[in-house]
Amino acid sequence: MTNKFVGKRIDRVDARDKVTGKALYSADFYQEDMLYLKVLRAPHPHARINSVDVTNARKIPGVVMAITAKDIAWVKNFGMIFKDQEVLVREKTRYMGDALAIVAAETPAIARQALDYIEVDYEPLQVLSDPLQAMDKKAPYIHEPREENCEPGYNPGNLLCSHRLERGDVEKGFAEADKIIENEIRTPHVEHVALQPEAGVAKYDKDTGVCTMWVATQWLHDIQADVAQALNLKAEQVQIIQPAIGGAFGKREDVSVHIIIGLMSILTGRLVKMEMTREELMITQNKRHPIIFRYKTGVKKDGTITAWEAEVIGDTGAYASTGSAVVHQALYMCTGPYNVPHLKGVSYTVYTNNTYAGAMRGFGATQAAFAYETQMDCIAAELGIDPLEFRRKNAYELGSITPNGQILTTSVGIKETLDKAAEIFGYEPGRLSKEVNGKIRGVGVSSSMFGCGYGEGFPDHSIVDLEVTREGKILVRSAAADVGQGILTVVCQIVAEVLDIPMDLVEMAPGDTHATRNAGSTSATRQTIFSGNAAKLAAEELLGKIYHRASLELSKHHPQFLVRDGEVVLQGTETRISLAQLARISREKGDPLQAEGCYFPRTDVPDEATGQGRLVYVAYTFNTHITEVEIDKYTGETKVLRVVAVPDVGRVINRVGVEGQSEGGTVMGLGMALMEKQVIEEGITKNADLSTYLIPTSLDMPEIITDIVESGDAAGPYGAKGVGEPALLPAAPAIINAIYNATGIRFYHTPVTPDEILQALQARASKNF
Amino acid sequence: MAKVKVNLKVNGKEHSLEVEAATRLLDLLRDELGLIGTKEGCGKGECGTCTVIMDGKTVNSCLVLAPQADGREIMTIEGLGSPEALHPLQEAFIKKGAVQCGYCTPGIILSAFDLLEKNPRPTREEIKEGISGNLCRCTGYVKIVEAIEFFNEGRGEHDK
Numbered sequence: 001m002t003n004k005f006v007g008k009r010i011d012r013v014d015a016r017d018k019v020t021g022k023a024l025y026s027a028d029f030y031q032e033d034m035l036y037l038k039v040l041r042a043p044h045p046h047a048r049i050n051s052v053d054v055t056n057a058r059k060i061p062g063v064v065m066a067i068t069a070k071d072i073a074w075v076k077n078f079g080m081i082f083k084d085q086e087v088l089v090r091e092k093t094r095y096m097g098d099a100l101a102i103v104a105a106e107t108p109a110i111a112r113q114a115l116d117y118i119e120v121d122y123e124p125l126q127v128l129s130d131p132l133q134a135m136d137k138k139a140p141y142i143h144e145p146r147e148e149n150c151e152p153g154y155n156p157g158n159l160l161c162s163h164r165l166e167r168g169d170v171e172k173g174f175a176e177a178d179k180i181i182e183n184e185i186r187t188p189h190v191e192h193v194a195l196q197p198e199a200g201v202a203k204y205d206k207d208t209g210v211c212t213m214w215v216a217t218q219w220l221h222d223i224q225a226d227v228a229q230a231l232n233l234k235a236e237q238v239q240i241i242q243p244a245i246g247g248a249f250g251k252r253e254d255v256s257v258h259i260i261i262g263l264m265s266i267l268t269g270r271l272v273k274m275e276m277t278r279e280e281l282m283i284t285q286n287k288r289h290p291i292i293f294r295y296k297t298g299v300k301k302d303g304t305i306t307a308w309e310a311e312v313i314g315d316t317g318a319y320a321s322t323g324s325a326v327v328h329q330a331l332y333m334c335t336g337p338y339n340v341p342h343l344k345g346v347s348y349t350v351y352t353n354n355t356y357a358g359a360m361r362g363f364g365a366t367q368a369a370f371a372y373e374t375q376m377d378c379i380a381a382e383l384g385i386d387p388l389e390f391r392r393k394n395a396y397e398l399g400s401i402t403p404n405g406q407i408l409t410t411s412v413g414i415k416e417t418l419d420k421a422a423e424i425f426g427y428e429p430g431r432l433s434k435e436v437n438g439k440i441r442g443v444g445v446s447s448s449m450f451g452c453g454y455g456e457g458f459p460d461h462s463i464v465d466l467e468v469t470r471e472g473k474i475l476v477r478s479a480a481a482d483v484g485q486g487i488l489t490v491v492c493q494i495v496a497e498v499l500d501i502p503m504d505l506v507e508m509a510p511g512d513t514h515a516t517r518n519a520g521s522t523s524a525t526r527q528t529i530f531s532g533n534a535a536k537l538a539a540e541e542l543l544g545k546i547y548h549r550a551s552l553e554l555s556k557h558h559p560q561f562l563v564r565d566g567e568v569v570l571q572g573t574e575t576r577i578s579l580a581q582l583a584r585i586s587r588e589k590g591d592p593l594q595a596e597g598c599y600f601p602r603t604d605v606p607d608e609a610t611g612q613g614r615l616v617y618v619a620y621t622f623n624t625h626i627t628e629v630e631i632d633k634y635t636g637e638t639k640v641l642r643v644v645a646v647p648d649v650g651r652v653i654n655r656v657g658v659e660g661q662s663e664g665g666t667v668m669g670l671g672m673a674l675m676e677k678q679v680i681e682e683g684i685t686k687n688a689d690l691s692t693y694l695i696p697t698s699l700d701m702p703e704i705i706t707d708i709v710e711s712g713d714a715a716g717p718y719g720a721k722g723v724g725e726p727a728l729l730p731a732a733p734a735i736i737n738a739i740y741n742a743t744g745i746r747f748y749h750t751p752v753t754p755d756e757i758l759q760a761l762q763a764r765a766s767k768n769f
Numbered sequence: 770m771a772k773v774k775v776n777l778k779v780n781g782k783e784h785s786l787e788v789e790a791a792t793r794l795l796d797l798l799r800d801e802l803g804l805i806g807t808k809e810g811c812g813k814g815e816c817g818t819c820t821v822i823m824d825g826k827t828v829n830s831c832l833v834l835a836p837q838a839d840g841r842e843i844m845t846i847e848g849l850g851s852p853e854a855l856h857p858l859q860e861a862f863i864k865k866g867a868v869q870c871g872y873c874t875p876g877i878i879l880s881a882f883d884l885l886e887k888n889p890r891p892t893r894e895e896i897k898e899g900i901s902g903n904l905c906r907c908t909g910y911v912k913i914v915e916a917i918e919f920f921n922e923g924r925g926e927h928d929k
Binding site for chain 1: 878
């Protein structure tokens with residue numbers, strides 16, 4: 001049977017409100033008599049705080065409250081994995097985003113002004129900005145030492161954790177190799193630049209004891225739990241209502257304004273609003289982890305990889321956030337989608353006084369993809385094998401084993417993505433760069449893999465509830481956060497598909513901790529698989545209930561019915577009953593037409609010593625890019641001309657959505673390759689605005705052709721798997737590899753800026769001279 | 770702070786307001802008139818999300834003080850169309866999948882509208898140039914450019 005909705009180009013369910021400016025984002029909630037909050041941030045990245053004096057700030061007319069850590073001794077620390085972050089710092093600052101005081105005032109201007117009247121007495125401590133320095137035993141401790149977790153020989157106050165990976169015998173593998181290639185590859189701090197700044201509104205109801213907040217998050221129920229524990233409330237006392245979300249990319253996995261607005265609504269008894277400035281959020285909120293990869297790879301002359309060793313060091317900054325998971329994911333994905341018989345690796349997650357790092361699109365796998373695709377390209381060049389051919393030779397197929405020891409049994413489309421990309425691009429093996437009018441063109445190849453879902457045995461599920469309304473519409477209740485990627489449209493499509501009902505008869509209830517059940521986070525490229533499956537299961541159960549009720553009402557058997565366009569039809573007759581009517585009857589009989597779907601697959605916890613497990617992720621998404629660049633010899637400027645992107649998504653649910661992810665991911669990767677680096681020197685950000693931290697504009701946009709491989713047998717609904725993060729992964733390495741192809745100059749870091757290219761070209765010219 | 774009287778026309782409607790002299794046009798529109806379709810992204814004129822059209826010219830409303838808008842005519846996204854009566858350009862954005870998170874969308878649609886008012890037959894390069902003051906982090910701009918082209922093709926059909 002052909003699908004009516006699944007696989008088609010479907011308009012977003014929220015687009016009408018968004019194109020007319022009607023969609024409400026966090027900052028768009030207005031009410032009379034609101035108080036406005038501003039936060040005093042750290043004066044120094046690492047300092048002993050002697051006192052914070054708010055006496056003068058409190059005297060300013062219009063200031064309603066000004067508090068420091070001393071006023072909220074009862075408030076607990078927060079954090080996604082480790083509760084290592086203070087709402088207001090008590091004894092010392094660890095980075096420039098630490099909060100020292102909160103002011104609530106009648107206008108934003110008064111609150112801002114009041115910050116200038118707060119006096120802080122502090123003693124600067126040594127700032128640790130380099131993770132290698134922070135790991136050293138001699139370095140001062142940023143956090144209290146945690147001996148139990150620390151590796152001998154490392155700094156117990158700064159090494160957060162380490163992870164290991166081991167399969168086979170690398171020494172044997174290196175002995176079999178004809179060549180051994182070693183490289184160190186680095187990635188920097190990168191900022192998400194979701195266009196909507198962090199903001200939120202909260203009110204506290206003294207009678208019910210419930211604090212209600214309108215604030216964006218990628219995971220309603222997890223943020224609810226963290227806010228509740230920090231403020232000594234029960235989870236049900238914290239209600240979060242999800243507004244429209246102006247982008248996320250991992251930024252909104254962490255707490256931003258949530259605890260502060262909740263706290264101040266309780267303390268002041270008034271409705272409070274907080275909006276961060278762009279500068280404040282760039283300094284305060286999570287970054288992409290800078291990661292150092294030290295690779296050693298053994299290969300035979302014919303291009304067979306024999307062994308791979310990796311050391312991975314991630315700078316998580318002042319607080320852990322999701323850092324332990326991000327950095328070990330970089331390790332777990334360290335060889336990419338290529339067969340490696342002997343493998344050994346270790347990763348370290350290290351505290352520094354930099355802005356803390358957490359989730360950002362790809363979650364360690366993005367940094368890893370840049371590293372392994374650089375390494376693969378270096379090896380191909382060293383062996384004199386075409387880079388695409390070299391990847392093809394080593395690429396996974398059914399039966400291949402991932403770094404975690406998972407044997408791939410379904411949906412391995414990596415070779416098809418390479419072949420399809422080559423065909424569409426018109427790829428010529430062994431192609432040399434061309435120079436026209438001082439401009440050099442080159443072509444780069446990159447592939448990638450990404451494990452969908454949390455995996456590793458971490459509890460991972462989504463629940464979707466459905467109900468037939470009095471009007472005969474299907475009401476969908478899901479807490480899945482639509483950060484722009486389009487999960488709500490995907491869920492509605494699937495419900496419409498199963499129930500054979502027009503899309504406009506499917507309605508979404510807004511995300512609300514008190515009205516929708518846990519959907520897990522919008523992260524780990526998991527929502528299409530998890531909430532998609534939950535929606536399908538719920539719709540199938542609802543369909544069963546509809547058949548059941550219809551058979552009772554019409555005294556006919558199930559196979560004689562057809563559910564279509566909001567009606568149950570008795571086939572071959574004029575008899576029909578509308579869903580609205582059936583819903584009314586069901587409700588009257590005390591058995592309303594409701595159904596739930598819960599998708600909760602099992603994964604294995606990998607062995608601690610070796611990282612090996614059997615079913616570590618529910619699915620892997622693969623993606624290949626072939627990219628052409630043009631470099632101006634005289635300015636060093638790189639222009640990306642053309643990208644052919646071929647993801648293997650298992651099965652397309654919304655074609656527009658998959659293309660949109662691919663295009664957006666490609667351009668985000670272009671930024672990563674050529675522009676983006678948050679410069680943090682001695683803990684201080686030097687470019688906390690969008691004039692000095694550049695992201696691509698429409699003028700940087702290349703021609704992008706996305707074609708899709710549908711292997712069709714993945715764990716998601718209709719055989720789908722996710723695409724959000726994998727869409728980004730191959731983009732940056734393909735560009736850097738194309739720069740190599742054009743110039744013969746290899747860069748081992750991002751971003752590669754025009755001045756670096758110019759310098760490298762000049763250095764080479766003078767050497768040749 | 771001193772209050773200033775500001776008379777301006779917004780989406781065809783006259784308004785007379787008393788605001789503090791340092792009030793930004795962005796705040797006047799959002800806080801005073803409730804036109805929340807105009808978004809703040811950076812407050813420094815870098816991202817273009819607060820774009821509105823003032824006397825037939827796009828401006829970053831975070832960089833315009835309310836008194837500078839005195840006697841001017843402003844158009845915001847609310848002036849272009851409504852969910853019940855979309856402007857065809859808005860419809861093109863929906864049809865072509867040019868909207869993801871939607872935060873940059875009002876500003877980009879207004880930049881595109883202004884471009885098309887001045888240059889009814891823009892080339893692809895001119896479209897890219899025309900929206901280059903508006904950042905978008907979700908779409909990679911591809912479907913935005915396609916939506917503007919699609920709208921223009923439809924308009925071309927109309928003209929025939």
